[in-house]
Amino acid sequence: MQLVIGTVLIANYKIWPFVQFINMSLMPLHLRLVFVQVVSIFWNMYLSYENAKSNIANSDLTNPDLISK
Numbered sequence: 001m002q003l004v005i006g007t008v009l010i011a012n013y014k015i016w017p018f019v020q021f022i023n024m025s026l027m028p029l030h031l032r033l034v035f036v037q038v039v040s041i042f043w044n045m046y047l048s049y050e051n052a053k054s055n056i057a058n059s060d061l062t063n064p065d066l067i068s069k
Contacts, residue, residue, distance in 0.1 A: 004050055004051070004053075004054040007050065008047065008050055011046065015039075015043065016043075019035075019036065019039050022035070023035055023036055
């Protein structure tokens with residue numbers, strides 16, 4: 001879990017300052033909210049992907065319910 005938090009935190013620091021710079025400097029005022037929300041959709045997809053990947057890696061494969069027959 002710590003590795004996932006570190007990976008996501010580094011991605012956060014890479015993406016959001018750039019997004020906010022673009023948002024505050026180049027976006028017209030009436031499009032700022034839309035721009036951030038569109039980026040947020042992709043950011044949430046990334047977070048969901050990382051969470052699912054972490055859950056698969058951490059799952060207990062000895063659990064009979066998880067083993068396909």
